[in-house]
Amino acid sequence: MAEQHRADVIVSCLHGRCPDLIPALQEEIERRGLTTEVEVVESGCRGLCAMGPVILLQPEGIFYTNVQPADVPELVEETLIKGRAVPRLTYKEPLTHKDVCYYEDIPFYNKQMRHVMHKCGMINPESIAEYIALDGYQALAKALTEMSPEEIIAEVKKSGLRGRGGAGFATGRKWESTRQAEGDVRYVVANGDEGDPGAFMNRSLMEGDPHAIIEGMVIGAYAIGAHEGFIYVRDEYPLAVRNLNMAIEQAREYGLLGEDILGTGFDFDIRIVRGAGAFVCGESSALMQSVEGKVGEPRPKHYHATERGLWDKPTALNNVETWANIPLIINNGADWFASVGTERSKGTKTFCLVGQIANTGLIEVPMGITLREIVYDIGGGIPGNGDFKAVQTGGPSGGCIPADQLDLPVDYDSLIEAGSMMGSGGMIVMDNHTCMVDIARYFLDFLKEESCGKCTPCREGIRRMLEILTRITQGEGEMADLDTLEALARTVQNASLCGLGKSAPNPVLSTLHYFRDEYVAHIEEKKCPAGVCKALIEYYIIAENCTGCGLCRRKCPQQAISGEKKEPHVIDLELCIKCGICHDVCKFDAVGVR
Amino acid sequence: MPKLKSVEELRNLRAQVQKDLTARTETTTTITVGMGTCGISAGAREVMQAVLQELNAREIKAHVTTVGCIGMCSKEPLLDIQQGDEPRITYGNVTPKMVPRIIEEHVIHGRVVDDWVVGRIAMGQEE
Ligand SMILES: Cc1cc2nc3c(=O)[nH]c(=O)nc-3n(C[C@H](O)[C@H](O)[C@H](O)COP(=O)(O)O)c2cc1C
Ligand code: SF4
Numbered sequence: 001m002a003e004q005h006r007a008d009v010i011v012s013c014l015h016g017r018c019p020d021l022i023p024a025l026q027e028e029i030e031r032r033g034l035t036t037e038v039e040v041v042e043s044g045c046r047g048l049c050a051m052g053p054v055i056l057l058q059p060e061g062i063f064y065t066n067v068q069p070a071d072v073p074e075l076v077e078e079t080l081i082k083g084r085a086v087p088r089l090t091y092k093e094p095l096t097h098k099d100v101c102y103y104e105d106i107p108f109y110n111k112q113m114r115h116v117m118h119k120c121g122m123i124n125p126e127s128i129a130e131y132i133a134l135d136g137y138q139a140l141a142k143a144l145t146e147m148s149p150e151e152i153i154a155e156v157k158k159s160g161l162r163g164r165g166g167a168g169f170a171t172g173r174k175w176e177s178t179r180q181a182e183g184d185v186r187y188v189v190a191n192g193d194e195g196d197p198g199a200f201m202n203r204s205l206m207e208g209d210p211h212a213i214i215e216g217m218v219i220g221a222y223a224i225g226a227h228e229g230f231i232y233v234r235d236e237y238p239l240a241v242r243n244l245n246m247a248i249e250q251a252r253e254y255g256l257l258g259e260d261i262l263g264t265g266f267d268f269d270i271r272i273v274r275g276a277g278a279f280v281c282g283e284s285s286a287l288m289q290s291v292e293g294k295v296g297e298p299r300p301k302h303y304h305a306t307e308r309g310l311w312d313k314p315t316a317l318n319n320v321e322t323w324a325n326i327p328l329i330i331n332n333g334a335d336w337f338a339s340v341g342t343e344r345s346k347g348t349k350t351f352c353l354v355g356q357i358a359n360t361g362l363i364e365v366p367m368g369i370t371l372r373e374i375v376y377d378i379g380g381g382i383p384g385n386g387d388f389k390a391v392q393t394g395g396p397s398g399g400c401i402p403a404d405q406l407d408l409p410v411d412y413d414s415l416i417e418a419g420s421m422m423g424s425g426g427m428i429v430m431d432n433h434t435c436m437v438d439i440a441r442y443f444l445d446f447l448k449e450e451s452c453g454k455c456t457p458c459r460e461g462i463r464r465m466l467e468i469l470t471r472i473t474q475g476e477g478e479m480a481d482l483d484t485l486e487a488l489a490r491t492v493q494n495a496s497l498c499g500l501g502k503s504a505p506n507p508v509l510s511t512l513h514y515f516r517d518e519y520v521a522h523i524e525e526k527k528c529p530a531g532v533c534k535a536l537i538e539y540y541i542i543a544e545n546c547t548g549c550g551l552c553r554r555k556c557p558q559q560a561i562s563g564e565k566k567e568p569h570v571i572d573l574e575l576c577i578k579c580g581i582c583h584d585v586c587k588f589d590a591v592g593v594r
Numbered sequence: 595m596p597k598l599k600s601v602e603e604l605r606n607l608r609a610q611v612q613k614d615l616t617a618r619t620e621t622t623t624t625i626t627v628g629m630g631t632c633g634i635s636a637g638a639r640e641v642m643q644a645v646l647q648e649l650n651a652r653e654i655k656a657h658v659t660t661v662g663c664i665g666m667c668s669k670e671p672l673l674d675i676q677q678g679d680e681p682r683i684t685y686g687n688v689t690p691k692m693v694p695r696i697i698e699e700h701v702i703h704g705r706v707v708d709d710w711v712v713g714r715i716a717m718g719q720e721e
Contacts, residue, residue, distance in 0.1 A: 006645075033639070132607055138605075262598055262603075263601075
């Protein structure tokens with residue numbers, strides 16, 4: 001067993017960005033003769049990704065952000081030898097720039113509720129021993145020896161757990177149908193595809209706490225009567241694949257996977273299947289086709305997967321986060337789980353908070369928290385001089401929710417009502433410098449590439465909507481286009497086979513609903529209020545701010561700017577290609593956009 | 595690692611591995627060694643190592659930290675022990691040889707080793 005140390009240096013969120021940090025720490029610790037006292041531990045993501053790599057020093061709880069190899073000598077000298085924090089490296093609250101030295105005091109963390117991610121960033125994911133030390137696999141032991149399959153299913157139903165990957169289907173009910181379906185062979189599958197661009201909560205979980213997913217799957221397999229399981233992970237997640245593989249091997253070695261698990265006579269094993277990374281492969285029927293080795297295309301659901309899924313056998317497919325919640329429910333009980341959340345959405349949910357927000361990162365919050373709390377308390381608000389405009393939830397085919405709905409509770413039903421959805425947890429914050437027509441265009445452009453092309457409404461409908469949106473952003477839209485867009489959107493919604501097509505119109509419909517005036521401004525006034533759409537804006541010099549420094553004149557690639565030294569300059573709109581360089585380089589706020 | 599054959603074996607393993615991890619989280623005993631330059635030159639590092647060795651050998655959960663110089667340089671190495679709400683006791687001129695007795699009497703049995711005490715801090719006031 002490992003030695004006891006006086007201090008642990010827990011390093012997180014490397015994501016390969018700073019491979020030299022850990023060697024640098026180890027070297028310095030050795031050089032200062034601290035090897036027997038201090039241990040360096042590599043750990044999963046802690047969520048404050050914009051500030052990574054981050055280091056947590058235990059037992060003091062001192063928290064450093066953005067640590068570079070060059071900071072190491074000072075960190076070791078001051079903190080490990082002299083026991084003082086290095087103010088330069090401690091966390092600063094983004095808006096107030098207040099110093100926060102201790103982990104527990106950071107608002108980013110203290111408004112959160114870390115349940116499913118509680119071991120991420122706390123344990124070494126490569127060590128099954130650490131997982132076990134924090135009560136890992138105790139839920140499995142309880143399930144296998146003290147509970148019948150029916151009791152487990154009843155407990156999961158009672159907890160109110162709903163799927164964390166998509167539509168929020170009740171997990172207990174899904175398991176019950178799978179168990180009751182006819183046949184001898186059944187499967188469980190974990191969906192770790194995570195196709196939403198920019199989202200990485202599932203990746204962090206797979207990398208940071210792989211055993212939680214495995215434990216959940218063994219319990220689920222026992223409950224529904226499966227002996228084989230699959231974890232589907234995209235190839236772009238090599239560290240997740242590596243850590244999951246390592247975890248599976250360790251679990252086998254310890255007798256927690258394979259034959260006769262914990263001497264109970266129950267057999268179950270897991271295989272990892274690597275996906276090529278198409279967004280549509282995250283859809284359940286496409287994913288199962290892909291696991292079978294076929295082309296990952298959705299297929300018509302004459303039968304539900306719980307009756308005929310993988311190789312036409314009853315299959316329980318759940319998101320990896322759904323699986324990771326299972327051990328918590330078994331250990332702590334359904335009532336504990338259901339004590340968090342709202343009437344119909346129980347427990348916590350992880351989100352990836354990105355976009356125009358001070359604290360980008362991975363968060364876990366109780367269901368029912370408001371968007372305002374997420375954006376302002378946890379997210380630290382909008383950086384720079386921007387104002388909050390909208391938040392997009394549910395991934396590329398989710399919807400945009402505007403500022404006047406900031407008090408909306410985040411739960412499955414409220415999000416649907418607001419024209420968006422929970423999805424697997426992407427959350428993109430936009431400020432007033434974001435054009436909503438352009439955003440809708442951006443998501444449709446993504447979806448156009450990802451549609452498998454099987455159904456005409458989805459394939460052609462997305463293309464047509466994209467053409468119209470592109471026209472509007474170029475100033476060539478007509479008012480009639482808005483009706484066409486709506487009609488197309490309804491058709492695609494109703495006539496597509498899978499969830500991709502059914503939800504693809506969401507970005508268009510939600511922006512049309514909440515930001516119609518922005519569409520109208522593009523069409524009737526030929527203006528982009530956010531100053532984004534190149535065809536509809538012009539750059540101009542604000543004469544009273546211009547000092548005539550000449551920087552923009554020199555930087556303009558078109559030589560479109562002229563003016564005497566120390567005199568206000570002018571932009572020749574005939575020559576201007578609207579690259580915006582003058583706007584970016586000006587130190588005096590003298591270049592405006594209109 | 596042989597396969598775990600029963601829930602019992604899993605629970606035993608947990609107990610064993612927990613020992614490693616608890617040091618990383620809060621425990622009620624905090625042992626602090628003064629490790630300013632003065633402390634280190636007086637032998638604080640050896641004291642620290644003796645403390646860790648003793649804790650490992652006796653499977654004691656404690657929270658071991660270091661602080662910089664606290665101004666009593668002539669009494670270095672200094673070793674503080676705080677248990678729960680008890681006053682924080684400071685031992686002075688500690689040598690590695692003294693460590694086992696301090697751990698045995700103070701940490702395990704809760705009896706302060708008066709002979710070696712140089713200070714007590716309770717509720718923020720010094721004595
Ligand atoms: C286009 C599309 C992409 C999807 N991508 C994912 C994904 O990346 N991860 C995921 O868990 N579910 C994804 N889903 C939802 C799955 O089809 C399925 O509902 C889910 O994995 C079921 O697990 P749950 O009940 O635990 O949420 C996607 C659905 C669609 C239509
Ligand atoms: S809706 Fe789109 S993605 Fe889904 S099956 Fe049809 S064409 Fe393919």
